[in-house]
Amino acid sequence: MKKRLCDLGEDALIARILKDFPGGGSLSVGPGDDCAVVDPGRGPLRLLKTDAIIEGIHFLPDEDAEKVGWKAVARVLSDFAAMGGKPEHLLVTVAVDPDREVVWMDRLYRGIRKCLAKHGGLLAGGETSSLPQAGAVISVAGEGSVERKKLVLRSGGKPGDLVVVTGRLGGSIRGKHLTFTPRLEEAAWLVEHLRPTAMMDLSDGLAKDLPRLAAASRCGFECSGDLPLNKGCTREQALGDGEDYELLLTIPGKRWEAAADAWKQSFPKLPLTVVGRLTEPGKGMKLQGGWDHFKPAT
Amino acid sequence: MKKRLCDLGEDALIARILKDFPGGGSLSVGPGDDCAVVDPGRGPLRLLKTDAIIEGIHFLPDEDAEKVGWKAVARVLSDFAAMGGKPEHLLVTVAVDPDREVVWMDRLYRGIRKCLAKHGGLLAGGETSSLPQAGAVISVAGEGSVERKKLVLRSGGKPGDLVVVTGRLGGSIRGKHLTFTPRLEEAAWLVEHLRPTAMMDLSDGLAKDLPRLAAASRCGFECSGDLPLNKGCTREQALGDGEDYELLLTIPGKRWEAAADAWKQSFPKLPLTVVGRLTEPGKGMKLQGGWDHFKPAT
Structure with missing residues (x-):
């Protein structure tokens, strides 16, 4: 029988599509980040x-x-x-x-x-x-x-950088996935004050997206047992539910202490939480779960 | 019973959506043409x-x-x-x-x-x-x-302008709709040599698209009985089949004579044919047919 998309999985499918992408020219960042980036000169x-x-x-x-x-x-x-x-x-x-x-x-x-x-x-x-x-x-x-100086890619994280998320995770299906606030203001603040080394939005769940960010940065990662949870959610839900639309970012530890207080002043209702750190490649841990558009039915 | 999209029809639906579009700013042409146009200054x-x-x-x-x-x-x-x-x-x-x-x-x-x-x-x-x-x-x-000086909109046609199409029309469903050549070279030539007053591509059939171009130019139109037909096609098919992906354009009559010969030199295999002319608004004719995504089943 011929191979189907659900036998392949989403990440492998995307890798397969991207294999022959030409890229280049005025395209300074191609597929694989949250957006493509065009440099108009x-x-x-x-x-x-x-x-x-x-x-x-x-x-x-x-x-x-x-x-x-x-x-x-x-x-x-x-x-x-x-x-x-x-x-x-x-x-x-x-x-x-x-x-x-x-x-x-x-x-x-x-x-x-x-x-x-x-x-x-x-x-x-x-x-x-x-x-x-x-x-x-x-x-x-x-x-x-x-x-130019405010662009943050997924690929800029370094071993030792703290992994940080905005807001709380899990249980988005109960309603937040339809009414969430895109974190434009928060991202602008973070870029201004914390200069993240890498950033992406959490759409498929921390368990899928943290490994993606770490891989783009050629790092491993560790993830805390203690995640900022939405009410009534388990750690498994926070890792796997997806559609949080919170920001996932990495920053050098020395920038964290001062900034954490300043964040509270600007966004008193929204937690900003360290949930792990990047490691040397091949070190760290693995995570299971998260949303895959092309996984086999179980 | 509540009104459905197929009771409304595609053009009325689009008009309804566009009613409250804000537009403005750096958007120099909004919805309603083949593309939106952004002016970067x-x-x-x-x-x-x-x-x-x-x-x-x-x-x-x-x-x-x-x-x-x-x-x-x-x-x-x-x-x-x-x-x-x-x-x-x-x-x-x-x-x-x-x-x-x-x-x-x-x-x-x-x-x-x-x-x-x-x-x-x-x-x-x-x-x-x-x-x-x-x-x-x-x-x-x-x-x-x-x-800037090469931009052609749907809205620049004037009463008296000739209506011209590239290529042959009708019967696209037999295969051309999947293998057609986007008329980039031809359009570049036309803009250079004929300076069309208005232009669009034929996607829903001449019977739908010519009235759209005429309306955008605030003109009426007349359409020739004699259209450039694909082999084995009737005039009705040329008007209504859609997916021709040829260019529909208008030009002042005085530019036509000289250019028609020059066109044959550059594109010997592709006809360029006068199929009608724009008229004063409220004059001219109507056309029936063409593709509508939201018409009631007949």
Whole structure:
């Protein structure tokens, strides 16, 4: 029997796709980080990102479409934040069955506009298309910008750097995954005050995303037994549930002490927690779990 | 019963979505043209575009995935061409069922790379996601560029301008819709030699797209009885089949005579045909047919 995507798994699939990417030219960071980075030669760098949410995978059919629209945009904004940047122009593609009620579409776009009005970015265009079966796919693409000296990649972490997360983890499925705040302000503060060596947003769970950040930085990692948990969540949920949309970052230990107090002044309601550290490559631990789009059914 | 999208139709749906678009800022052309246009203040203008193709709508499940990948990219390139521009950086989102064979994905990306290698543009990133049912959605977003003086919009046509198309129309479903050449070279030539007053690409059929171009230019239109037909096609097919991916443009009559001969020298195999003219608004004719994603089943 021929090999299927679920026999391969998501990370292996992506590696396979990226193998023959050409890259180069004005593309200073290609696939593999939260956004691609284009260097226009002068002025701020341009960030490019695309991200899709799918009915039945990222939201349920009976979900309020306004929240769905919010989530579709906020996910992309979260990726701009993770690079130290901000959103500029977004394109929205909506593919739905023709039997969908018009009011659903109205609410979807209300959520899209609400998120942009609150967090910045202009709706520049997009597309509507029909789906041949009941369902909905919302794909949001766009460009952001980041000042050259503020760009943070996944790959800049060093052995010994502390691993830090914003907010609390786990249990996002109970509602936060639809209403979360993209951490644009927080990321801007962190870049200004803590100069993270590496950063990404937590979309597939710490258990998937911390190994990805460590691998991009050519490090191993250790992860604390004591994670900042959302109410009623276990450590396993915090590691594996995914869709936290918090920031995961690394910083040299000497910058931590002073900054932790300053953070509390600026964001008194949002914890900033050391959850581990990077190690030499091949050292450290492994983590199990997290979300994989192409894993076999168990 | 509540109103559904298929009761509304595609053009009315888009008008409804666009009603509350904010626009403005660095966005010099918003939704409603082939691409959005961003003015970075100096140098070339930036073109933004997103476009999705869907299994069961834009291609059949047993289609060669290499052709599907080609088509997904070529459609976006065709939109850059229609503005007088060229492709720069593309992002590709692929959502498929986890049971899909790995070799399908390999062939899809081979088609994507082939089209970019031939026509320009770098693959800058993208995403893979699972679909909850059998199917595939390939969404391609990206940025292109166009020199300021070469930008052509849909809205610049004037009453009396000739309406011109490249190539032949109709019957695309027999194969051309998967293998077509995005008209980048042809558009560059036309902009250089004919200075079109308005231009767009033909994706939904002349019967849908000519009225759109005329409306954007605040004109009426007349359409010739004599269209350049693909072999074995009727006028009705040329008007309504869609997916021609030829250029539709308008030019003042006095530029036509000299240029028609020069065109034959440069593109001897591709006809360039006058198919009508723009009229004063409210005059001219109407056309029936063309592709609508949200029309009621008949």
